[in-house]
Amino acid sequence: MAERIAQARLDATTMSEATATARALAKGVRAHKPSGIDAFLHAYDLGSDEGIAMMCLAEALLRIPDAHTADELIADKLAGPDWSEKLGHSDSSFVNAATFSLLLTGKVLESAQDRSDNWKAALGRAVGRLGEPVVRTAVREAMKILGRNFVFGRDINEALKRAVPERKQGLSHSFDMLGEAAKTFEDAERYADAYRGALDRIAEEAKNGFRKDPGISVKLTALHPRYEWSHAEEAVAAVLPVVRELALKASKADVHLTIDAEEADRLELQMDVFEALLADDELFANGWSGFGIAIQAYQKRAAPLCDWVAEAARAHGRKLMVRLVKGAYWDTEIKAAQVAGLPDYPVFTRKVATDVSYLACAKKMLDASDVIYPAFATHNANTIGQVKALAAGRPFEFQRLHGMGEGLYEELANLERHVGDVPTPVRIYAPVGSHKELLAYLVRRLLENGANSSFVNRIADEQVSIDELVRDPVSELDALTPKRNPKIVLPNQLFGGRRNSAGVDLSDPLVREPLLERLKKLETRTWTAKPGLGKGEGRAIVSPHDHRITVGTTFEATAAEVDRMVRAAHAAQVSWDALGGEKRAQLLERTADLYEEHAEEFFSLCTREAGKTLVDAVLELREAVDFLRFYASEARRQFTKPLPLPGPTGEQNELRLHGRGVIAAISPWNFPLAIFTGLTSAPLAAGNAVITKPAGQTPLIGALAVELMHQAGIPKDVVQLAPGSGRVVGGTLTAHPLLSGVVFTGSTETARMINRTLAERDGPIIPFVAETGGQNAMIVDSSALPEQVTRDVISSAFQSAGQRCSALRVLFVQEDVADGMIKMIAGAMEALKVGDPSDLATDVGPVIDEAAKKVLDDHLKWLDKNAKRICRLKQPKEAANGCFVAPAFYEIQSLSQLNQENFGAILHVIRFAGDKLGEVVDAINATGYGLTIGLQSRIDTVRDYVEEHARVGNFYVNRNQIGAVVESQPFGGEGLSGTGPKAGGPHYVARFATERVTCIDTTAAGGNASLMAALEG
């Protein structure tokens, strides 16, 4: 930050010039009535209930085809907030809702109070006469008006027509044919066509060069469904020819083409595409200077990126037009970095730091005027003042969004006229597309501008003085300690005292490439798994995706060896328990650290032994580490000190938790490290010895895990690996007389078998904690955003080859939107890559073994006879030597057609009528399973209904339904899905403890001294 502060500092003269301009602009803006989106932001505080409800309506209403859901959404959003307070005296939702339509006509009127009084009577009469359809129509109209304020034109012809008066005023435009990012190849083709068509039309009108004529801004995410780092090669190869074609059109017409900046993890791709085009002589043969990219100042890489762009331009002998923005995805970046457990954020965490970075970048761009014509995009008067002063006559333009900053730039024009400055060119970034498609996207942008910290919001707030608005960001930041925002903790500190597991930023080539090199070297390593005591019987372990690869050997314990292990564990448990919660916590935390130190070995094993992709392997290790640290903190919380209990005076009552004895932990292959570690470490934390049985398919990962537990200092007899078959090892363990409990994750059938074995035992009845199968559903109503649904369905159903307990099996889609939704999901499936999990571009790896494959293949055969096939991907070439079941998508009529869980990448869809949500939830409950359920809906009452009625352990709303995070989303089901308590939750560790209460009569020796002392006190 110190470097940026130095780079951004303005000398005193420039600074006072900048402040004077900013002050004049801010004063001018305050003196006039706002228009367009600015007016909306003035009228509605987006942090308020009314503002949020309004945004929700705008985001969803126009895409809802059916009256039922539209009415539900309207009722949901209009009933809650206090509209009457907002708009005047009316207490009618309808009156207020309809008032919006008038509020938002673009010429937002002087005072909401006057308007609501005027309209109240008229609209009140209308609702009385016509009832609900009128309400619906009125609110839809309101949204359309809002749409017109956001969206410049529904197609390029409409947009060019609307641009005419602005062009007459000397303004120019950059059209963006945008919508949501493409989810299918078909969408991508449609967007590409829209861009092509737009450029052809613009070319017809272009005569004055790129600085004056309208041009286009391109979002690369619109041009490929997998424009992401993991598919970089394929995406860049597909996107490049399209952008080149567009660039060639732009070059011939001499209009600008800017590649927009998107999320930080796509920056490398944006640079790749940009660099490849820069090197293309044909594009620049005519001296075209309108090509460029957008640079986001909120990114920490922004300033070096400015240098890189200038150097690249010089190296190729090009002139460019480069846009500097602050960045539109700040909240997304913060969340993404937290979710991914990154070491730090890619963006600044203080608004003022972004402003400083913007200035530093602006200086760099202006200083590179030999190769860069800068475009400064902002709606901030202060930033405008600073850029203008900095430029000191060097050429540049300002850019603003359609509907925003209108008043501000009018003030600038007035000021320039007044002082006799040459007017600075201003360009309007103008989104083009249907209202229905664009509103969802634009609402998100609006929300960003409605943030408290944003200039647009602050200038609307009369409490913020002009002096505050025009403060010098450089001295403000300079004076701040610390420079980073203390309210935004680093991702590893999210959980207070417990360190969050470290993620791996695979999007960063400096992290990814060396890691892949090291993983390559690990491919030749062979591993062994041995029982804690004894020799076992050897068996080779091969890779599920390629049976020719031997990963290592497991030595499977015999029944006699299992018996010896249990006895040794039994003897060791007492002192382990006596160690106490704090000491055990330290050992578990040390284990977590060792896991992270050995991360690459685990990644390699997860891929080679369990067929996991690298992305899944990283998540697997993180979850394991989180389990260790969380259960350590639980040991500390519950097992360090006795819990004092209430009672009469003269008595001391205390509850203490202790280990029960020896626990058998029996793990599945689908999370060979995470679940294995969770099942092993929770009973350990509670003071038990653990015999831990890895799945037959994945003992090698378990062996490394236990080895590290021993290295950390957990005694060898206290935690022992017992590789082997369910029959020999599982059977011997669960029947063993010295056993004190079983913790298990796996199929419902195996859980039942264990339960029977336990029931037949003589001696003490012991606890059995089981997490079993599911028939997980997701419900999608017509208010959901198809692109979000598609993204979440694809990851829920197909990530990890569908081999997650939580994975989506049955999708319920409201019939009114089912065709479109199903088509988009099937289209997105086409963009999935199935194959070798060690290939970074692979989305779907193998299934675990032949037995698993056979069950899934049989189900697919059944589906082909009894259901409608929507999409079935081809088997990859790797299927010749490994076990693969490529993703499949079938439509069925009813949930009762499925009588078992299908543990793979097979998705079923069922249509339902919008007013039959209750029946859908009943059908899901009737399966008897209750693990995860997903819901995609914008209607809170629908969410409340599902939450209240669905008998499931984990309910996910408007997101995918996999990847539960330890402590944030304790995981586990009910009914056929498990016994509880939830893994990673506050009640889990205590389930492995026995409770002992001590009651001491403190007056036994005579007298109650403490009572008498207390009374005296």
Ligand SMILES: Cc1cc2nc3c(=O)[nH]c(=O)nc-3n(C[C@H](O)[C@H](O)[C@H](O)COP(=O)(O)OP(=O)(O)OC[C@H]3O[C@@H](n4cnc5c(N)ncnc54)[C@H](O)[C@@H]3O)c2cc1C
């Ligand atoms: C013509 C035009 C084109 C655009 N193109 C793009 C594009 O290609 N890609 C893109 O990402 N955006 C783009 N934007 C949006 C732009 O990035 C800004 O979000 C927007 O213009 C607000 O900046 P401002 O100077 O007007 O407002 P200001 O209110 O001064 O600044 C808001 C900025 O501060 C950031 N911020 C808020 N809080 C914090 C914090 N705590 N720490 C750090 N930063 C914070 C916000 O994310 C936002 O970027 C474009 C904007 C315009 C006008």
